[in-house]
Amino acid sequence: MPGLLDNSTLLDLGDILIVAVLVYHFSLVLKKDAAVRLLIFLLLFFSCFYMAQLSGFSSTTWLLRTIFSSALIILAIIFQGDIRRAILSLGRRPVPANTQDETTETIEELVRAVGEMSKKRIGALIVIVRRLPIDHLVEVGTEIDAKVTSELLNSIFLPYSPIHDGAVIIHNGKLTKAGCLLPLSKNPDIAKSFGTRHRAALGLSELVDALVMVVSEETGNISLVHDGKIYYDLEQAEIRRMLRKSLDFMRLHTAAPAGEAVKP
Ligand SMILES: Nc1ncnc2c1ncn2[C@@H]1O[C@H](COP(=O)(O)OP(=O)(O)OP(=O)(O)O)[C@@H](O)[C@H]1O
Numbered sequence: 308m309p310g311l312l313d314n315s316t317l318l319d320l321g322d323i324l325i326v327a328v329l330v331y332h333f334s335l336v337l338k339k340d341a342a343v344r345l346l347i348f349l350l351l352f353f354s355c356f357y358m359a360q361l362s363g364f365s366s367t368t369w370l371l372r373t374i375f376s377s378a379l380i381i382l383a384i385i386f387q388g389d390i391r392r393a394i395l396s397l398g399r400r401p402v403p404a405n406t407q408d409e410t411t412e413t414i415e416e417l418v419r420a421v422g423e424m425s426k427k428r429i430g431a432l433i434v435i436v437r438r439l440p441i442d443h444l445v446e447v448g449t450e451i452d453a454k455v456t457s458e459l460l461n462s463i464f465l466p467y468s469p470i471h472d473g474a475v476i477i478h479n480g481k482l483t484k485a486g487c488l489l490p491l492s493k494n495p496d497i498a499k500s501f502g503t504r505h506r507a508a509l510g511l512s513e514l515v516d517a518l519v520m521v522v523s524e525e526t527g528n529i530s531l532v533h534d535g536k537i538y539y540d541l542e543q544a545e546i547r548r549m550l551r552k553s554l555d556f557m558r559l560h561t562a563a564p565a566g567e568a569v570k571p
Pocket of ligand 1: 488
């Protein structure tokens with residue numbers, strides 16, 4: 308009796324195994340947005356394609372060819388956030404940088420302000436403009452143009468202040484606007500516990516590289532939102548660290564050629 312697994316069955320099993328491994332790894336790459344991983348994946352992809360073709364693995368070859376023919380669409384899906392950002396920022400000048408001292412001062416005022424508002428359960432939404440301008444995304448709002456101080460932020464967000472609703476915009480160490488409407492995120496995966504204040508923060512951060520601070524009126528929790536991600540219930544030290552990392556990066560890179568913004 309011939310062996311249970313003859314040569315062609317083994318070949319098919321190997322073929323199926325390769326397809327399974329490729330699908331698994333491809334789904335992992337889709338979940339992460341690192342370009343380096345994608346590059347490694349593409350190298351592996353083409354190596355596998357040629358190996359599969361040489362070995363006569365028809366299913367693997369078919370799958371890889373199908374993936375390759377839709378590569379543009381797949382890349383557009385993976386990098387949809389970056390592509391959208393690039394399109395929105397086309398033709399717009401990067402925001403000029405702040406000095407080290409101004410940055411440190413602004414950070415300390417912000418940390419103090421959100422700490423105080425958190426204790427008093429005052430809801431707040433603070434947008435810190437980084438490299439990409441946001442004017443085209445912000446609706447309404449009252450022009451202010453004042454130095455960022457914790458006292459000013461506290462008084463703007465007091466519930467009886469006429470401009471407490473909406474977001475304040477901080478641009479280059481100056482509080483430039485208050486009572487602004489931001490685009491709401493349409494991401495269906497946002498936890499139901501997050502209302503419109505958090506959705507507005509996420510919505511803007513999905514479109515530009517701004518850093519958004521949120522103080523929850525309901526819980527007093529402080530969150531930082533960046534790049535479509537929410538860093539929830541942060542301690543003061545963590546907020547300071549993330550602000551410093553994000554704003555220092557911007558300060559140091561504004562004069563340099565355009566590069567990728569880092570996550571805080
Ligand atoms: N599109 C928007 N842009 C800016 N601010 C907004 C926007 N939509 C709602 N807000 C602000 O969010 C407030 C309502 O917050 P809501 O309670 O719905 O959100 P939340 O995420 O649950 O926040 P909290 O934890 O503070 O309750 C509004 O009063 C307004 O100040």
